[in-house]
Amino acid sequence: MDVFAMRNALLKEYREYIASFITIADERITRYVDESLDEGYLWPDPLIQMNPAFQPAATIETLVQEGVLHSECRKIFRVNKAGIDILGTPMRLYRHQEDAIRIARDGGPYVLTTGTGSGKSLAYIIPIVDAVLQRGSGQGIQVIVVYPMNALANSQEKELHKFLRQGYPIRPNRAMRVPRDCSATPSGWGFVLARGHFAPSPGSAWNRVPINWCRS
8 A cells, every 4th residue: 555645645635625615706816725725735744753662661570579569460461462372471561651650559649641652541550450459359439530532431441351351360250340431421431440349330429439549
């Protein structure tokens, strides 16, 4: 596939579409508009960027050995859990992920801003799962995560299930549960993450759950 040829074809069709509903009586203005469209006034040049190499840091196994994370985290947070090797391989974190986990473990707040593909989600998913594991089962609703868009909530739900379901050998009645509630706001969902027996429905329990985690 020639991506540049595809881009040029797409822009040609878009230009024709724009021109189809432009009717200008003055010839000078018409000529100026045509020249502007030909010069690509309505669309920028292709943007080519290089993603930075994010600094590697400790593995999940190392943080478990240090006592920073619960021992179950070494089984949950693994990579390449597919095919024959459904248990995957040990996960190595980026520096900003390890820093976020250590801050969260000490109970501190943080704001993380970093590039695309840098694993921002794991910087709060790992501390959340660790906190639920540390507190143990039978605690009911422990964490609420709120997203601004349903599409993002869907994506993050899949990310959670990838770690909590795929290749994680744990009995179903002790698995972490991630029910969704979208009744509070039409544009976003809050994940309710609980471990062990889960009795109350999310909608009936919003006002009774302390907000212990506020991580961005």
